[in-house]
Amino acid sequence: MSKKNNNKNGTFGYLLQSAGVESANFKVEPIIKTKISPNKPDKNSDSVDSWEKIKQESIKIKSSDKNTCNINSKKCKPDIGLKKDSSKINKNRLSKNKTKSNKNTHQNNVSQPPLDLSCYGSNDKKVKAINASSSLDSKPTIQVKISGAVYPNTDDFIIQNRNSRLKPSDSGINGNLSYSKNDEGVLIIGLDFGTSNSKIIIHDPQRTVFYAIPFFDIGVNDRYIYPSRVFLEKDSFNLDETGKCLSDLKLPLLNQSANDEDIYHAVAYLALLIRHARGWLFSNYSEVYRNVDIIWSLNLGIATATYEDSYLYKRFRHIALAAINLAGDSSEEITYDLVKNYLISTLRALTNFKYAGELKTHPDTVNVFPEIGAQVLGFIKSESWDDKNRPFIIMIDVGAGTVDVSFFSVQRKSGQANFSFFSNDVFFNGVVSLHKRRANWLKDILTEADIITPSINHFLDDIVSPSLNLKRIPESCINYLVNFDVKQTRTIDHDFFDEYKDRVKRLLVYTRRKRVPLNNDNWIKLPVFLCGGGSRMHFYKDIIEKLNAFEPSWLHLIPLSLGMPSNLRADGLSTTEYDRLSVAYGLSYEKLGTIISSAEIEDFSTQYLPRRELPINQYDDG
Template identity: 30%
Template sequence: MGLFKFIKRLLSVSETSIKDSKQSDEVTVSAEIEPYVSPKKPATKQFQEGGQRKSTKLSWQMYGKNPTRETDIVIGFDFGTSCTKVIIQDGVLKKAYAVPFNGVGCAGNPYLLPTAIAVDYDGNLILGQGGELFDALKIKFLQNPDQSIGPFNGVTLTAAEATSAYIGLVLRKIREWFWQEKRSDYQGVKIDWQLNIGMSSRSYADKILKSQMERLALAGWNLTLKPVDEINVSEVKIAMVSADRQLSENIFDEEAQQLHPDNICSIPEIIAQVVGYARSPMRQDGMYLIVDVGATTIDVSNFIIHESDGEDLYTILVAEVEKLGASIFHNYRIACAETIIRKFISTAEAENFRQKALRTLGLAYDGIAPLPNIEKYFPALSREALRDYRKNNEEFMVECSRVVRKVIKESRFRRNPNSPAWQEGLPVFLCGGGSQIGMYKNIIPHAQKRLSHAAFSGFDQKQLPKPVNLETADIPPRDYHRMSVAYGLSFPCIDIGEIIPPGAVEDLVANEKILNISGYYVDKDMV
């Protein structure tokens, strides 16, 4: 089976003039498109809908009537395709905490929470495996927020409603952990909460989708304010109506502990991923590439980190997202293995393998754990069969490399051809849960080899540094990259800096010398 046909069948979803002609990464923003500008902290404006002071279990505040001090805490909510990761950060104490999801998180790593909800037999929406599972939330939301899903135990809901319910359930877990672990530190403290949620770099330019994500996050917060533990579809609908009113009138009920709409922000995940690096001693201004390998997609972005008047600027030049993530690779390998067994052994054995793979390998693999070793697919096949199998793996890797080369070609010859990084080496970060799989580690060397005739000196691969203020000893530095988006999201919007989307950056017409060498760039895989 061809790779393109396989991916199409598996999933149906698919995401400034550079003014100095010298060796520079400075950019000029087009006046026709307004870049993202971080909102200012809102003034309090209230409306009353009744309601009583929430119990300790359901309250976001513990200060009582006379708080001794006030602080800002930001929830960095990395809403991933396979798993969600959360880090909260105290802006006054400069301390960040990764939130574990004990009991409902992934086996072996409680900081990873499956992006799925279940409907129990009473029709309530819950986290975990206690009912009929509704997974692939993010994919379904990006496909069509209004599509109906279900029924699950008699419950039908839209992708938007399921996403909002999930956000609300996760926020409850965050609050529960916070008061269990940090209660003594924040007794008598008034907390001003903020919520930042990640989006893909490509989706970030979609203003409708961006607004929809912030609406669902606001509704999810509202679901945490209800006086009972259970969440059902009717309550989700009510929370969304309340969020719509807040957004249309730009209001909130502080007494009821609602968030002001301006305290919820959606931020490009790729930019959030490097915020920690941009604030570290390792930071160097200039152009970068980041390859984020998720469960379903790889997200490849080329951007510039620079500064203006003391504010960080993140200029996104090129962003590509394709369905070539770890779970796609896993399913592709199973499909290829079935074909090879059918060819070299028998149709009956191929069918037996497929059933076994679905029971043991396919279902066991959650888009997070390492891929099974190749010998588990082929315990007793010939060298010729193994050679065919490895060839299929190579084809998938080449397709991933093509996405990287596509981004490089676009930036090298159209978006930012005069960057010094083309001669000095382009810094690249390989991140995400799937990035530790051997096949994905080969993407960067393969792309560099194919780009050898593109007037490009190569990549300078770097590791994202674990922030010193992240108080989580059981996340080693080598694994921090999986939490890096959540960490970047845990800063106030006004402190992250200005994010300039690709549409606000005009192409640069390169000088003649650079244009003349473009003829040497010949790569059939880039056509």
């Protein structure tokens, strides 16, 4: 059960006191202004069972006469003009949600005081932000077109595999195999902690080999990808789908308002992943590592904008350090109390270096790094990268919750990559956000048209449940339902895509005007990497074509792909799927390179531009 703390400073106030650190209240300006309210954990089986029922009902309707327009015995209304335009509907929904959110926030403040994380320091270094316009809403009057019985289109949704997790024979608790130690070596864990899924690669620099860690047996799709969810049975965390499913692990951590349990859940989850990874390695390569005294290192990936926020940077590093040390605890069960103990001990080590030696994994070997930089690391280390003639890159990483965009240069020096981030942005237009907006939009127009049924309403609720763990959603909002369409040329998809496109375009315009000089060679052949799970959708891919059509025609993006490295051991992984492991691969390098953040680069400064750009001092004025 959850451990609640009545200390006025919350759990981390208690951690500070336990660590002997004087706490202080302060207000941190969060880098992401959007407030994310953590979803209540769903029971593991409810949504999946409900989904199967909906699927069976859809099959029955599909097999019946499709020419009969019968929606719960109501007369079909083929062309229905809504009395309320969707912008008003959205405003009403937002108003209701805001009232509800304020009420919940008040209740949470009463039972759980705000966290005191003054050990992380205040966020004095302001990240240069690019102002975003408000959401573009649908145009008024939606006319619904119905060609038969409307029912859920379950065929266009694919659920992530629910195969049992591969259980290594070694527990992964001990960082070394229990044999005589004749050699010493370093193993680096690259951990890509995503909103919906996580990936791990272990790098052995002495043997120049990278191991992709599988979570499922050979033959299972996405065997190297594990859902970002942990289960809680009584007071013990597990990955074996036993107990309550806790699936909203990462997004709450991006806000200052993250509560005690958000941090506990993330630490427990990451510790269990690390145990799995080490257990798999020792189970399959015991002959290689039985006589090696291993020093473990961990690199955790975070968004570039998060990396530049000192408050969030320290939070994630603390979580990473607590997780890898918790993974090595001799207790097989990971409980709330055990998580709290490691948060205390690692905080003490981070705030007072004399305690660092008490940890199994030293703070010096645990770091966080921008995911986007890590993602291209393998590519820029290859001979195919021309850093002299093409020093700039734009990366668009489409994840489940967010889209992370960065414009940066990479220069290689003495075998090391030097990153200069000229501009970056992170915004909540990922696949899950699109999916939820679509479901809400469909509910609104179907309700206003008076044709929504209990089964459709239930379906639209179920498909946004995190525990359902969808692998694929339809390319269009219209495809969520069978025999359903709208007369308008614009839907919620057009509005959502415009938000996504405008944020990326705004970043490029800002960079051209104030960061990178007016040199058409940089802009007419600008390399772009579109990656992340969402990049497989044509919906998100279309941005390259749309941006290349931008007037005036000073921009032309050249899409590049990330080739699979030859030193990666990943049985069954296709080259087209490698990009999903590319962040973990880059993070597993021993030397990730130097970082110059956008906050360190002044507008119109040439200090961090590549050498060939230095004589140019002309910027775009419009």
